[in-house]
Amino acid sequence: MSSIMVSSNLPLPFIGATDYRLLSRLAYQALSRDFDIAAELIEKLERPCVLPDDQVPPDVVKIGSIVTCEVEDGPCRTFSLVYPDDVDAEKGRISVLTPVGVALLGLRPGQAVEWFSRDGQRNHLIVVRVEDDVKDELAL
Template sequence: MRDHPIVISEPDARVLRGLLSARATRGHDQEHLEELSLELERAQVLKPEQVAADVVTMHKPLRILDLSNGSRQELTLVGPADANVSARRISVLAPLGTALLGYREGDEVEWLMPGGVRRIRIESVQSAHVGAH
């Protein structure tokens, strides 16, 4: 769990609460979903216009740098139904999506992958696409 609460927009909080309640009875990824639920409970939920431009939220394109191999990747966090790896749309419920949510441009993030801990830096966060929510 993070040292400080994440910042999340009200629309993202609503989406996440809905996704978590819909998956509450399923066994798949239960530990990961419980961790996300705890993060959401302690999150600072703000109106979209109050969320700083450099905070990672759903539907905001961002660029990350993998600190272990130097590769860069552009991606956008979306709901599971809109996820498409080839289009670089990552589910907010995927471990990487959950790890990035609420962090800011310049932050370094660690998350556990099947092959071990990975470290990335958020290089840039862009404005959300119009009509994304």
């Protein structure tokens, strides 16, 4: 793997206003179903700078982003980060309410993240590329 800047699961530096509103609501609703993931998302949303949606840089992982990652001991993977209702494994759409989804939120190319999957396994990946997806296709 290449030289990277390691990123921890600290609060987001900035987020779009729509994502902030929807993710905050989603996180609090999820507390009763999946406390650990919801709590991680709430922690990540604690202190970001909320920007108008059109001012969030396109290379930041957000809802609707198409993310290509270099996975530890494996090939690069590409997927879209979506809300839970839009998950579709065959189309590579993963939920923001998964360990990897929460971990990736707010990262940029060159940044890396470690997270623990639901089975307790430590995972590591590096963000290689981030592209915007058509958000209209991911409507709630």
